[in-house]
Amino acid sequence: MHSGSLFCHFKSKETLLYEVMLEGMRSALARQTIVLRGKHDAGTTLRQLIRLHFEVLLESSSDFMWAVLYELRALNTRQRRLIEELQGNYEAAWTSVLHELASTGCMRAEVPLARHLIFGSLNWSVQWFDAKNGASLDDLTDAMVTLVMHNTSR
């Protein structure tokens, strides 16, 4: 793309960033909805949510997620609030699953903190994961589930 062409389509670079993040979050939410549609036990659902989150973060075409994770502060207040609202929706599904797991003793944790810590494990993977060598997304998912689930959900 040429230097001036961006501004035929977006008012500013900030707007581009916002639209990319918006589209990324909507896509992630849509895929999450599909996953949640299949009613499973909480353990299986958590595994699926984790797997999906790794996909959204690490699939080849997912540069936008880097933006969602690390460029949020580049947006203005209004834009940031809208993205954060979508992130809130995305996290809500996790909250209910984690509550269920905590109540059944499959996970020992205070849910709000646990959710932050689990998202940290997942989100941090963009810093070190290399699709070319090492673990697969399935390996990551297994490792994460094993780490935090005290009675396996398999």
Next chain:
Amino acid sequence: MHSGSLFCHFKSKETLLYEVMLEGMRSALARQTIVLRGKHDAGTTLRQLIRLHFEVLLESSSDFMWAVLYELRALNTRQRRLIEELQGNYEAAWTSVLHELASTGCMRAEVPLARHLIFGSLNWSVQWFDAKNGASLDDLTDAMVTLVMHNTSR
């Protein structure tokens, strides 16, 4: 500080960044060494390492850790390699503790992946932790230990 003053003390902005990160990593390693000097069981040691890591990341004066986590790519190759070497030393202590916990069944995980996932939980905290309200560093430490340890080390 005025525009030119920085360059009385540092050759360039890149050098400043490097020195800050170097000092930060050295300080973190020194504190880690002190923690490890007190010989405890693996569970207690892990708790102490986690607590220290939260301190290093989240204490008021620890802006440098943001740099270590997110500005590594701004360094040149030589500088980056030196910082990464210190990070390697820092992580080594964790690896041995995690191996011991895994071998005794206190943690269910493949160690290298588990270390990445655990560091993710901790490092991500700089994105959401707010000292002014909500959890304390003790709360975070408890939550993290509880989440991943299957037989508590207390």
Next chain:
Amino acid sequence: MHSGSLFCHFKSKETLLYEVMLEGMRSALARQTIVLRGKHDAGTTLRQLIRLHFEVLLESSSDFMWAVLYELRALNTRQRRLIEELQGNYEAAWTSVLHELASTGCMRAEVPLARHLIFGSLNWSVQWFDAKNGASLDDLTDAMVTLVMHNTSR
């Protein structure tokens, strides 16, 4: 021109300097080639080379020659070597003419030193020549030829 406009066309100020010097030397060499194409006796050729050199140095549009003479050290090694290579080609034509004049007794001098001294006379003119008043380029050329040629070439 505004502060940032330079960098639409040149990667850096150093590159601008280099390109200006390169273009200047190429232009000088091209004009020298044309002069040398007309086969004349050595005395006439020397006069023409001198006249051309004064033109290249002193013509209104020849600010670039100031750069070639005095800013060579501002270039990096690779750039400087390329410019010096062109300067070497430019000087080569003079060497052969001076050798011929020396061998026929029209000029009494050891050629390599004489070439340096003659270039000094010519190049120094940018320090004192003023097109607005005083001598013309023809006057300068006559003065130079008269000074160093022992049997006039006219």
Next chain:
Amino acid sequence: MHSGSLFCHFKSKETLLYEVMLEGMRSALARQTIVLRGKHDAGTTLRQLIRLHFEVLLESSSDFMWAVLYELRALNTRQRRLIEELQGNYEAAWTSVLHELASTGCMRAEVPLARHLIFGSLNWSVQWFDAKNGASLDDLTDAMVTLVMHNTSR
């Protein structure tokens, strides 16, 4: 010397430059006066003036002459005028010698232009002369005298 110390001795860098140039020109004039005190024929005097000029320019400790030649424009008008006045005195001795040589046919040239051209040959030597290898100051002097004197002055 340390960064601030300069200003214990000189009001500004410009003043330092001026004082260095002033001292250099005074020294050159003093040495020229001594040379001229020994009454010789014009040819011998010219040779001595050339030799002295090369010494002043190229002797190891003569960095100040570079300043006189190339940094004159860095001075303010008043300072420049004073240095140029000394340069005028310095050149005056040459003018009378050149006039005598021209009138006796030992040099064929219009004196004012010839003086400029000769100074060019000499002054340019700072650009290419290398004391470590190649010609000596005697060699340069011989070459210059031979080049412009039509009946040798030896």
Next chain:
DNA sequence: TATGAATGAGAGTTCATTCAT
């Protein structure tokens, strides 16, 4: 008088944005 940290004007450079085509 000497020091060197601090200053600030200015040079060199980047980059998001504008605009004529």
Next chain:
DNA sequence: AATGAATGAACTCTCATTCAT
């Protein structure tokens, strides 16, 4: 809509100069 030269604000850095010690 697309282009890319031009713009100018902001950033990195340099350097002559000042000043507290």
